[in-house]
Amino acid sequence: AQTVTQSQPEMSVQEAETVTLSCTYDTSENNYYLFWYKQPPSRQMILVIRQEAYKQQNATENRFSVNFQKAAKSFSLKISDSQLGDTAMYFCAFMKHAGPTGANSKLTFGKGITLSVRP
């Protein structure tokens, strides 16, 4: 079974600064996907960024980028130029590479980290 660990329960950052959220995972799989989801106070889950394990290049989406270290099983999220709207809970999640029946399309989530952006 896969496990996802987010050891920091809370973080705070000043507006316009950079913050890094940590995530580690444990798996015996070689092919898989990693995700960061954002949950603002509205409670809506929003995909921030996705990484495919077979790709060495780190994924980026505008101000969001990841540092994917496959050997270390580490997947951190860097938020640059933090904005007040980035205040939310962030979840790291793991998904195994799907088989033909789709049985492996399940997400395993970490416990989340609450990020506060200070004005």
Add this chain to the structure above:
Amino acid sequence: NAGVTQTPKFRVLKTGQSMTLLCAQDMNHEYMYWYRQDPGMGLRLIHYSVGEGTTAKGEVPDGYNVSRLKKQNFLLGLESAAPSQTSVYFCASSPPGLAGGDEQFFGPGTRLTVL
């Protein structure tokens, strides 16, 4: 295009009562999921479906049943509610994709309190 919708948004039950949560998606997605979110626990998978007429157990299935009679709907039932089922419930859907790894689209959640 409404995406994923959930009914109801809030509900209070007494111990032993039953209820059904409805999830609907208009994106023609094959896969649908039910999660529960508890403080400090992240999201945990209850049941999921890989297509109309199919269901499977997730990580925490006890006390819940599901049905997927129509592709666009996924129902979560609580036959005899217990206080331990107080939680926020999320439905999600995703396309199958060639190899998986597709984004799951989430509904707005249902906050359920069992007294």
